[in-house]
Amino acid sequence: MNRFDYHRPATLAEALVLGATPGAAYLAAGTNLLDLMKLGVARPGVLVDVTRLPGLDRIERLPDGATRIGAMVRNSDLARDDGILRDYPALAEAILAGASAQLRNAATVGGNLMQKTRCRYFQDMASACNRRSPGAGCDAVGGVDEGMAILGWSDACIATHPSDFCVPLAALDAVVEIAGPAGAREVPVTAFHHLPGLTPAQDTALAPGELVTAIRLPPAAAGFRQHARYMKLRERTSYAFALVSVAAMLRWEDGTIREARLALGGVAARPWRATDAEALLAGAALGRDAFEAAAHAALADARPANGGEAKIELARRLIVRTLMLAAAGTPARIPALPASPFAATEESLTHA
Amino acid sequence: MPDTLTFPPRMGSSVGQPLSRRDGFQKVTGTATFAADNHPAGMLHAVVATATIARGRVTHLDVAAARAHPGVVEVLTPANRPPLARDPDEKLLPFGFRIEVLQDDRVRYAGQPIALVVAETLEAATEGAALLAPRYAAEPARVTMETGAPYAPQAVGIGGPARVAHGDVEAGLAAAAQRITAEIDTPPQYHNAMEPHALVAEWQGDRLTLDMPNQALVMARGTIAGFFGVPPENVLLRSPFLGGGFGSKAIVNGPQILGILAARMLGRPVKLALTRAQMFGPVGHRGQxxxxxxxxxxxxxxxxxxxxxxxxxxxxxxxxxxxxxxxxxxxxxxxxxxxxxxxxxxxxxxxxxxxxxxxxxxxxxxxxxxxxxxxxxxxxxxxxxxxxxxxxxxxxxxxxxxxxxxxxxxxxxxxxxxxxxxxxxxxxxxxxxxxxxxxxxxxxxxxxMFAADARATIRADGSALVETAGADMGQGAWTALAQIAAEALGIDADRVEFRSGSSDLPDGGVAGGSGHTATAGLALHSAGEDAVAQLAALALADPESPLFGADNAGVFGRGGRLYRRDDESRSMAYADILARAGVAQLQGRGRGVRNPKAAxxxxxxxxxxxxxxxxxxxxxxxxxxxxxxxxxxxxxxxxxxxxxxxxxxxxxxxxxxxxxxxxxxxxxxxxxxxxxxxxxxxxxxxxxxxxxxxxxxxxxxxxxxxxxxxxxxxxxxxxxxxxxxxxxxxxxxxxxxxxxxxxxxxxxxxxxx
Known part of the structure; x- marks a missing residue:
C-alpha cells in the first residue's frame, strides 16, 4: 500500500494511542519495515514513528546492577558503549557481526527484536507463506533456501529469526520491557519470539498496540564477561546473515564449570537457548569433551527442514568452537572481523 | 592509417602516466549527473509490471483497478501497446537480441515485462503496477539443465564457431600416459551494475532526446531509431556517466523500448528506472x-x-x-x-x-x-x-x-x-x-577491436577539443582516451578538452570486449595526428617560421609546440602557427579500426x-x-x-x-x-x-x-x-x-x- 498515515508522536502515551489504531505499525529506523512495505509484504495503514519518543535512547545502570537499554538506542551506539563492552562483550561482538556499518548506525534495539525473517518465500509475494498469509501454505518447504530451520520448526513454517543481537540476549536472560494499551509488562527474551506451530503469523509475544520500550540485562549477566564469545558462520565474510551463530558463556572454578550459557542463531524462529546443554555443562570438567557433549545435547532434537544436514553438523562444530573460545577468554578488544573465524587471533585474551 | 607505432614514448607525454580520473571530483562530490538524475518539466514515471510465472500466458490484468488509482495516467498492455516500426522478435545480427515489449500475452520467463504503468509519481506507478494482480495460465517451468530442451547451436557467443577441431582427440587420449576428466558447473549470474538500467525519454515531434546509460551509443541510437521508424540522427542519446555496465548496457532491452514508447504515446517526458529485482530478467545475464x-x-x-x-x-x-x-x-x-x-x-x-x-x-x-x-x-x-x-x-x-x-x-x-x-x-x-x-x-x-571515429580540433589558443561518443562506465575511459589524444596532439592532457558520451559525436564504438581504449583511442590518436599534420603543413609553408624547410616527417608536437625533429631549438607554438596563418582553428579526423592485413x-x-x-x-x-x-x-x-x-x-x-x-x-x-x-x-x-x-x-x-x-x-x-x-x-x-x-x-x- 503506498498510501498511509504517518505520525510522529511526542510522548509514549500519545504513541500508544496511535499504535492501537487498527492496521498501525510502529516505525523506528525502518531498515526492515520499509523494505517489507516496498515488497508489499507489510501494508500498514498507519505508521507511528517512535524514534523521537523521549527517554528511549538511553543506556542506564539500575540500582540492582542490571542494565537497561532503551529501545531506540542505535546498534552502533550500543556496541561502542563502555559499559556494554565491559560487562557484556559478546553482545557488542554480536551487534558488530550484523548488517553493515550504515545499517547499524540507523537500526535500533527495538527494531532488531521486531525484525522479520529473511526467508525468501516470506519476502516473495508470489510464494505461499503461512507467516504472511495464514493458511496459504509454505513454499519454503522443498524450496531452494538451505538456510532454513533445524530446530523448533513445523510443517506450517520453517523460517528462522535473523538477528545476531538476540542470540547473546537469550543467553544472558535478558528481559523485554513492553508498554501497551493495557499497561506495562515484561517478557523474557527467550519467550518473546514464538515458534511457528500452527500459527506462524503470530511471531512475537506482543499484543496489538504494544511497543518494546527497553531491554533489561539482569545483574548476573555481567558475571560471564571474562569468558563470553559470539561466533557467526556465513558464506560472505561480512554483510550476510548467519548460516549458524552461537553465543557461549562460561563461569568456572578450579577446572569445573559452575555455570554455562549457550544460545544459537539462524537455526529456529527464535534465538535458541540450549538449556539442556547448559545443564550438562554445569559441574562438568572444563574442556573439549564437555563441549562436544553439550553440542550433542543442544542438537539432539535437530532435524533439517530442507535437507540441510550440513547445517546441523556446522552448528555442532560451531558450538564446540565457540565454547573453546569462551574458555580461552574474551579478547581485550573486539577483533577487527567480529565473530568471524578469520578474526585476528593474536589479541590478548584477557578481558577486564 | 599507419600500421606500426608512429611515436616512441617520450618525455612530456601524458601516455603512460598515472593520471587521476578526470571525472573523479564529480563522482565523489555527487555532481556527476546520471540518467535518472534528470527531471524535465512535466515528467511522468513508468514502472514495469513483471511476470511471476516462468512459462504460460497472462489471462487477466486488472487494468481498471490500476487506471483508477490516483495519479495513474496510462497502462500499457498487449491490448493497447502502440505499434513499433520493427518486429521485436526479429533477430538483428550481430548484437541484436529479441526483446519482450508486450507483443503478446505469452510469458517466456519470470521477470518478463507484462505491462507498463505510467503515472504522475513513482509511488502511483508502483501501486498501479501492483494493482494489476495478473492471473495466468501457467505451464511447467524449465529452469534446470535436466528439464530444459537440448539442441546443437549454430554459433556461440557473438557469431563464434560452436565446434573447433584440431587433430585427433580420441587418438591422443588413447596414447596418453595419464588421463583425467573434470566436470564443472557454473551458475547463472546477473550483471548488477551499481546503477540499474534507467532512462529519461522526451520526444519533440519525431525527435527523441534520451538520457540513458549505454556502452555503445551510436549503435544503440540506430537500434532505437529503427524501433520507432525515425532516422538515427533524430535520436540524441546522452550517456555521460554509467554506474557500471558489465555488458548489460551494451544491448538495447525491452524495458528501454517500452519507456521510450510511453513517452511518445503520452507526449510527455517519461522516466523509467528498473528496481534491483527487475535487473534479474529482461536485461541479460551470464548463462549457466x-x-x-x-x-x-x-x-x-x-x-x-x-x-x-x-x-x-x-x-x-x-x-x-x-x-x-x-x-x-x-x-x-x-x-x-x-x-x-x-x-x-x-x-x-x-x-x-x-x-x-x-x-x-x-x-x-x-x-x-x-x-x-x-x-x-x-x-x-x-x-x-x-x-x-x-x-x-x-x-x-x-x-x-x-x-x-x-x-x-x-x-x-x-x-x-x-x-x-x-x-x-x-x-x-x-x-x-x-x-x-x-x-x-x-x-x-x-x-x-570495433570501429570508431573521432575529431580533434586545435584551437586558436593552442588548446584542443577532442570528441568521440565513447562510454565511461567507471573504467576511466574519459581519462585514458584524453591521454591518448593529448599524446597524438602534442598537447598537455590538462589543455585537452574531451567530449564524449553523446550520440551526436563521432561514433566511439562499443565499450565492451575490452576493446574501447584500443578502438576509440586509435580513432582519437589518428584524429590528433591528422590535426598536427595540418598544423605542420601551415608552418612548413610559412617562410618566416623557424620550421620552414623541414619536411612533414621532420617535425613533432610536444607541450603545444611544434619542433623540428633534427633541431629541437627550432620550434613554434601551435597558437602562433594558427595566428600567423590566420586560421581560427583546425580540425583533424581519425578512424580506429583494425588493419586486417596486419593482424x-x-x-x-x-x-x-x-x-x-x-x-x-x-x-x-x-x-x-x-x-x-x-x-x-x-x-x-x-x-x-x-x-x-x-x-x-x-x-x-x-x-x-x-x-x-x-x-x-x-x-x-x-x-x-x-x-x-x-x-x-x-x-x-x-x-x-x-x-x-x-x-x-x-x-x-x-x-x-x-x-x-x-x-x-x-x-x-x-x-x-x-x-x-x-x-x-x-x-x-x-x-x-x-x-x-x-x-x-x-x-x-x-x-x-
Missing part, C-alpha cells in the same frame, strides 16, 4: 554452464589431447550461448584440441555478454582441470603449465603478436612466493591453525598469471581469499593507475565468481528467489585481500601488430585465471576439488574431518 574437460598427458606431462565441452543455457526464444569451451583454444599446446558446445533452452531471460563472456566460465573450468591434470602427473601446477606453454597459437599455428606470459608466470610467482609450495593438499596451516592453500591459473583474453597473420591475445592464497577454517569450512597476485601482459598501458584498478576489479569479480555470485531459481516456479543484493552475493570489503596482499603487476609488452597504439585492453582479463586459481587454492588447502561454482561451505565440509 555445465562443462566437461577430458585431457591426456604423456610421461613428461605434456598434453596429448584436450577436449572441452560446454553445455550452456539459453532462453526459449533466442540464442546466446556462453562460448565457454572457446577458452581452451588459444592457451595450451596440444596436438589434439576439440572444443564443442551444446545448448539447452530454458524459461529464462536471454543470456548475453557479461564480464568476459565465455572466457570467465571457460577459464574457470579449464584451470581447475589443468590442476587435476597436474596432480595426476605429480607435477607442480606452474611447471605443468610451463610444460604445455604454447609458443604459437595451438590450433592455427599462428605466431602471437606478442606473448609475455612466461614473464607473467615468473614475475607473479616471485611476487607471490610460489616456490617451495608443497605438492600435496592439506600441508599448510597458518599461525592460527587455518588451513592454507595456494593455487594458480592462467589468464587469457582476446583483443578485439590476420597473428594470434592476438592478452595473457596473465594469477596466484591465490585461500584460508579455510579446518572445522567450519568458511573460506577467505587472503592473497591474490596477478601479473598481466596486455600490451601498452596508457594509464597504470586506471589499468591497475581495472585489473584488480577483474580479480575481485573472480573472487565473486569463485565464492559468491549465484542466481537461484526455484525449479517449481521458475522464479529467481534471491533477486536482491542481500541474497545475490557479491564480495564485500572483508572478502577482498588487504591492499598490500592484492597485487596486479603489469608486465611490459610491445606490440606493433595488435594495433598502432600497441594497446590490448585490460577490462576483462582480470576475472580469467582468478576463478581457477582460487578453486585450486581451496583444493590445496582442503583436498576438496570444486566441481561447481560458487564454492559453498557445505561443499568443503565433507573434506574437513
Amino acid at each position: 554452464t555445465r562443462q566437461t574437460l577430458r585431457m591426456g598427458m604423456d610421461a613428461e606431462g605434456r598434453l596429448t589431447a584436450l577436449h572441452h565441452h560446454a553445455v550452456a543455457a539459453t532462453s526459449s526464444f533466442d540464442d546466446f550461448i556462453e562460448p565457454a569451451a572457446a577458452a581452451s583454444r588459444p592457451l595450451y599446446e596440444s596436438p589434439a584440441i576439440l572444443t564443442t558446445h551444446s545448448a539447452v533452452r530454458m524459461d529464462i531471460g536471454t543470456p548475453g555478454p557479461m564480464r568476459a563472456p565465455g572466457e570467465a566460465s571457460g577459464s574457470a573450468a579449464l584451470e581447475v582441470a589443468l590442476d587435476v591434470a597436474a596432480e595426476a602427473c605429480g607435477m607442480d601446477p606452474l611447471a605443468f603449465r610451463l610444460a604445455n606453454y604454447a609458443e604459437t597459437e595451438p590450433i592455427t599455428g599462428k605466431p602471437f603478436s606478442s606473448k609475455a606470459l612466461r614473464e607473467c608466470y615468473a614475475e607473479g610467482a616471485k611476487r607471490f612466493g610460489w616456490a617451495g609450495r608443497p605438492l600435496a593438499p592439506r600441508q599448510m596451516r597458518d599461525a592460527g591453525g587455518l588451513l592454507t592453500g595456494w593455487g594458480m591459473g592462467t589468464a587469457v583474453f582476446h583483443c578485439p 590476420e597473420g597473428h594470434a592476438l591475445m592478452s595473457h596473465g598469471a594469477v596466484f591465490a592464497e585461500v584460508k579455510v577454517d579446518p572445522d567450519l569450512g568458511q573460506m577467505r581469499v587472503t592473497r591474490l597476485v596477478g601479473a598481466f601482459a596486455a600490451g601498452r598501458i596508457i594509464n597504470p593507475k586506471l589499468a591497475r584498478s581495472q585489473l584488480l576489479g577483474g580479480m575481485i569479480w573472480g573472487i565473486s565468481f569463485a565464492l559468491h555470485e549465484e542466481a537461484r531459481h526455484d525449479p517449481r516456479s521458475g522464479r529467481l528467489m534471491n533477486a536482491d543484493l542481500a541474497g545475490y552475493h557479491v564480495p564485500v570489503q572483508a572478502d577482498v585481500p588487504a591492499l598490500d596482499d592484492m597485487v596486479a603487476l603489469m608486465i611490459h609488452e610491445d606490440d606493433a601488430v595488435v594495433n598502432p597504439l600497441g594497446v590490448k585492453g585490460v577490462g576483462e582479463i582480470g576475472i580469467t585465471g582468478t576463478v581457477g586459481a582460487i578453486a585450486n587454492a581451496i583444493w590445496h588447502a582442503t583436498g576438496y576439488r570444486p566441481s561447481r561454482f560458487p564454492v559453498h561451505i557445505a561443499d568443503v565440509l565433507p573434506a574437513l574431518r
